Amino acid sequence: MQPILTASQIKALDAYTIAHEPIVSIDLMERACRAFVAWFTERFNNSFTVGIVCGTGNNGGDGLGIARLLKEWGYPVRVWLVKGGAPESIDFKINLDRLKHLGGVQIDEITAAPECSIFSDEDILIDAIFGTGLSRPVEGVYTDVIACMNTARGTRVAVDLPSGFMADEPTTGPSVEARYTVSFQLPKLAFFFPSSFQYVGEWAVVDISLNKAFIRQAQTSHFFMDRNTARSLLRRRSKFDHKGNFGHALLVAGSLGKMGAAVLSARATLRSGVGLLTVHTPQAGISIVQTAVPEAMLSIDGHASVFAGAVQPERYTTIGIGPGLGKAPETVKAFHKLLENFPHPMVIDADALNILGENRELLHLVPKGSILTPHPKEFERLVGPWQNDFERLEKQKGLAAQLQSVVVLKGAFTSIAAPDGKTFFNPTGNPGMATGGSGDVLTGILTGLLAQRYDTLEGALLGVYLHGFAGDLGAWEKGMDSLIASDIVEFLSGAFARLGG
Ligand SMILES: NC(=O)C1=CN([C@@H]2O[C@H](COP(=O)(O)OP(=O)(O)OC[C@H]3O[C@@H](n4cnc5c(N)ncnc54)[C@H](OP(=O)(O)O)[C@@H]3O)[C@@H](O)[C@H]2O)[C@@H](O)CC1
Numbered sequence: 001m002q003p004i005l006t007a008s009q010i011k012a013l014d015a016y017t018i019a020h021e022p023i024v025s026i027d028l029m030e031r032a033c034r035a036f037v038a039w040f041t042e043r044f045n046n047s048f049t050v051g052i053v054c055g056t057g058n059n060g061g062d063g064l065g066i067a068r069l070l071k072e073w074g075y076p077v078r079v080w081l082v083k084g085g086a087p088e089s090i091d092f093k094i095n096l097d098r099l100k101h102l103g104g105v106q107i108d109e110i111t112a113a114p115e116c117s118i119f120s121d122e123d124i125l126i127d128a129i130f131g132t133g134l135s136r137p138v139e140g141v142y143t144d145v146i147a148c149m150n151t152a153r154g155t156r157v158a159v160d161l162p163s164g165f166m167a168d169e170p171t172t173g174p175s176v177e178a179r180y181t182v183s184f185q186l187p188k189l190a191f192f193f194p195s196s197f198q199y200v201g202e203w204a205v206v207d208i209s210l211n212k213a214f215i216r217q218a219q220t221s222h223f224f225m226d227r228n229t230a231r232s233l234l235r236r237r238s239k240f241d242h243k244g245n246f247g248h249a250l251l252v253a254g255s256l257g258k259m260g261a262a263v264l265s266a267r268a269t270l271r272s273g274v275g276l277l278t279v280h281t282p283q284a285g286i287s288i289v290q291t292a293v294p295e296a297m298l299s300i301d302g303h304a305s306v307f308a309g310a311v312q313p314e315r316y317t318t319i320g321i322g323p324g325l326g327k328a329p330e331t332v333k334a335f336h337k338l339l340e341n342f343p344h345p346m347v348i349d350a351d352a353l354n355i356l357g358e359n360r361e362l363l364h365l366v367p368k369g370s371i372l373t374p375h376p377k378e379f380e381r382l383v384g385p386w387q388n389d390f391e392r393l394e395k396q397k398g399l400a401a402q403l404q405s406v407v408v409l410k411g412a413f414t415s416i417a418a419p420d421g422k423t424f425f426n427p428t429g430n431p432g433m434a435t436g437g438s439g440d441v442l443t444g445i446l447t448g449l450l451a452q453r454y455d456t457l458e459g460a461l462l463g464v465y466l467h468g469f470a471g472d473l474g475a476w477e478k479g480m481d482s483l484i485a486s487d488i489v490e491f492l493s494g495a496f497a498r499l500g501g
Pocket residue numbers: 011014015025028029030032033055056057058059060062084085086087089129130131132133134135136137138139142159160161184
C-alpha cells in the first residue's frame with residue numbers, strides 16, 4: 001500500500017533524504033533525471049526531436065539535467081528557459097552550467113509572450129517549468145508559454161507534474177495538458193480524479209529512492225492500493241473447511257426486464273467463494289435465475305414483477321441489494337422493512353442507493369459496517385452536487401463517517417472511503433468495464449466476501465481490486481471494446497487464482 005503525500009510532505013521527504021542518506025541535492029536531482037530518462041528512452045527513440053521547456057526552480061533543474069542526458073543518448077535536443085520572475089535555484093544553476101559545458105544544445109530564453117511557432121519543429125515537448133513548488137496559479141509569460149505548448153503538435157511529457165497543475169487542491173489557472181506525466185517516487189492525490197486527466201494524461205511513478213522510513217511514518221489519510229496488499233487480504237481455505245464456514249448470502253436483485261442484473265450478481269457472488277447463495281426474486285425471475293444460476297436457491301416474492309415482500313433475514317450472513325431492483329413504491333416499503341430487520345453489514349448498490357437518495361430518512365437504518373457502491377450519479381443523488389473532485393472526496397469521507405460504513409465510489413481509480421476518513425484508490429480496471437452490468441458484478445463479489453465474514457474495509461479493498469483485475473484479464477483476452485460484464489465474472493476465477501497463487 002503506497003501512502004499518497006502532499007507536495008509539502010514531499011518537499012520534507014526530499015530534505016529528509018538529503019540529510020539522512022546522506023546525498024547532496026544535486027545528486028538527488030541527477031537520480032530523478034536518470035529515472036525520467038529511463039522511462040523516456042523506453043518509449044521514444046532518438047529519431048524524435050525533443051524540446052525541453054524549463055522553469056528556473058528545481059523542476060527546471062530537472063529539465064536541464066534531462067536535456068544533458070538525452071543529448072548524451074543522441075537525441076536532437078533544444079531547450080527553452082522561461083524567465084517570468086520565479087527564483088533561480090542552486091541546482092538549476094548547476095545543471096545549466098553542466099549543460100553549457102557539454103555543448104551542442106541550443107538554449108533560448110523566453111521573457112515575453114513568444115510566437116507559438118517556436119515549438120513547431122519538436123516531436124516531443126518536455127514540460128519542466130513548475131513541479132511541486134507551484135504555490136499559486138501561473139500568470140504572465142508562464143501563461144503564454146503554456147498556451148503555446150498546449151497548441152503545439154508535439155507530444156507533451158510533464159516532469160513530476162504538468163506545469164500549472166496543483167497536486168493537492170483544485171487547479172483553477174492555466175496548466176500544461178500533458179499526454180504523459182512522469183512523477184517522482186509517489187503519485188499525487190489529484191492524479192486519481194477524473195477532472196485531472198485532461199492535464200495529467202497517463203501517469204507513471206518512477207522510483208528515485210527517497211527515504212522509505214519517512215514515507216512509511218508520514219501522516220496521511222490517502223493510499224494507493226497494490227497487489228501485495230490485495231494478496232495479503234485474500235484468505236486461504238483449510239483442509240477441513242465446509243460450506244458452513246463461508247456464509248449464506250442473500251441477493252435481493254432484479255425486476256421484470258432486469259433479471260439479468262440479478263443473474264450477473266449471483267454468478268459473481270458464487271465465484272467469490274460464498275458457502276450458500278439465495279436469490280430473492282419476483283415471480284418473473286424464477287425460471288430465469290434457476291436456469292442461469294443453478295447453484296443458487298430462491299426466495300420467491302409474492303409480487304409478479306418487483307421486490308415487494310418480506311424476506312427471512314435471520315437466515316443470512318449478509319445481504320446484497322440493489323442491482324436491477326427498480327424503485328416501485330412496494331419496493332421502497334420492502335427495502336425499508338428489510339433495513340429495520342437486518343442487523344448485519346450489507347452491500348447496497350444501484351436502485352437501493354437511489355431509494356436511499358430519495359428517502360434520506362432511511363439512511364440512519366443502514367447497518368454499520370455496510371458497503372455502499374455508488375457510481376458518481378448515484379453518489380450525487382445521495383450527497384448532492386460538488387464543486388470539484390476534492391470536494392467530492394470530502395463528501396465521500398463524510399458519508400462513510402455518517403453511516404459508519406465503507407463508501408466505494410466507482411470509476412477509474414475507484415475510491416474506497418472508510419468511516420475513519422482513510423481513503424484508498426484502486427489501481428485495477430480499465431475503460432472496457434464501462435459497460436452495463438459491470439457494477440452488478442462488483443455487488444456480487446462484495447456480497448460473497450462479506451458473507452465469508454471478511455472485515456468490511458478489507459472485503460471492500462479486496463473485492464474492488466479483484467473486480468478490476470478480472471476486468472483487466474478479460475480485456476487482455478477479449479479487447480476492451482468487446483468486454484462485457486459476463487466476461488468479468490468469467491475471469492474472476494483467474495483473478496482469484498493469480499492473486500492466491
Ligand atoms: N532536491 C529536491 O527537492 C528534488 C526536487 N525535484 C524537483 O523539484 C521540483 C520542485 O522544485 P521547486 O521546489 O524548486 O519548485 P518548482 O516547481 O520548480 O517551482 C519553482 C518556484 O516557482 C515559484 N512559484 C510557485 N508558483 C508560482 C507561480 N504561479 N508563478 C511564478 N512562480 C511560482 C516558487 O517560488 P516562490 O515564488 O513560491 O518563492 C517555486 O519555488 C519537483 O517537482 C521535482 O521536479 C527532483 O529533482 C527531486 C529532488
